[in-house]
Amino acid sequence: MVDLTALLTDLAAESDQLDALVAPLPPEEWARPTPAAGWTIAHQIAHLAWTDHVAHLAATDADAFYTSVLAAPNPARLVDDGAESFLAPPDALLARWRAGRTALSAALAATPAGEKLPWYGTRMSPTSMATARLMETWAHGEDVAEALGVRRAPTDRLRHVAHLGFRTLGHGFAAHGRPAPTTPVRVELTAPASAGSEPASLAAGSEAGTAGDTWTFGPADAADRVTGPALDFCLLVTQRRHRDNLALVATGPVADEWLDVAQAFAGPPGAGRDAAGATS
Structure with missing residues (x-):
């Protein structure tokens, strides 16, 4: 069995690594394009913040999560619209991302063992959700690093x-x-x-x-x-x-x-x- 507490520690470490990369950037650098077409560095962080938000809904209020899915005006643009809805000035965006990922970690840690959380087209255990969040944080961190010309050393995560x-x-x-x-x-x-x-x-x-x-x-x-x-x-x-x-x-x-x-x-x-x- 995967140790959820230790997995959440790894997720926090992955998030902190990306945070340290973007936090010192001047505001104009947040508009730098990344390898994802149409997405700036700000879009990448907004996407992570939005996904943490909907994952927190899934972990704490399944009805609200399903309502958000049904309310999406264009399912084909769900990810893009989600990122755009969370765009904000860098300081505000950073604060929202930090608060959201902290809240999600606490919610996953508090989820009863064996419970499955609703997600898009599937249901996920808290460990699977945490693993997916780590995967996305690392992947979008790669996009940010590439945009900045930074080569990140791979870790055991x-x-x-x-x-x-x-x-x-x-x-x-x-x-x-x-x-x-x-x-x-x-x-x-x-x-x-x-x-x-x-x-x-x-x-x-x-x-x-x-x-x-x-x-x-x-x-x-x-x-x-x-x-x-x-x-x-x-x-x-x-x-x-x-x-x-x-x-x-x-x-x-x-x-x-x-x-x-x-x-x-x-x-x-x-x-x-x-x-x-x-x-x-």
Whole structure:
């Protein structure tokens, strides 16, 4: 079982890292465009703040969450409209993001064991919700860092992102209108050189490792396999890089197709990036 308290500690650390990147920026830098088409740095932080807000609703008031879903004027623009609705001057936006993520962490910690929270097209346990929030915080942090020309050293918290990427294999196929495969896939990833022994909460179902060791998911005897750097796998499943720009190797037809449709986040298929790095 994943330790929710430790997982929330990792989520806070991931959020604090991004906070430290954007907090010193002068107001004009918040308007800098990011790799996501039409989104500035402010949009990236507003998106995280909005998603924390609706996740808090899901954890504390399911009826209010469902009301917000039904009230969306254009479901196809739900994410964009949500980010735009939370845009504000940098100081106010930062304060709202900080307060929202703190409130969400407290709400998830207080959720009774075994309870599933409503979400878009699914229901999630508090640990799954916290893992998803960490994944999004890291992924959008990558967008911000790229916009600023900053290279962030990968941490052992990527273990959570990689685990979620593996668990959502079937979702990636379904999101692209393809049947979920029944063939098992083995994932073997080289841990980042800067990673410690393991994150505060070890991802359930994976094997412990140290910096430069292998993080593994799936049955050891599976014929279909994905191997490569953990960072590259996380960039792929969050659709921050095209597979052609990553050092991932797929063995077997299911593994190969998966690298084309992998998607760790909920909702319809993402636009992804083309091989040149731009949003497609």
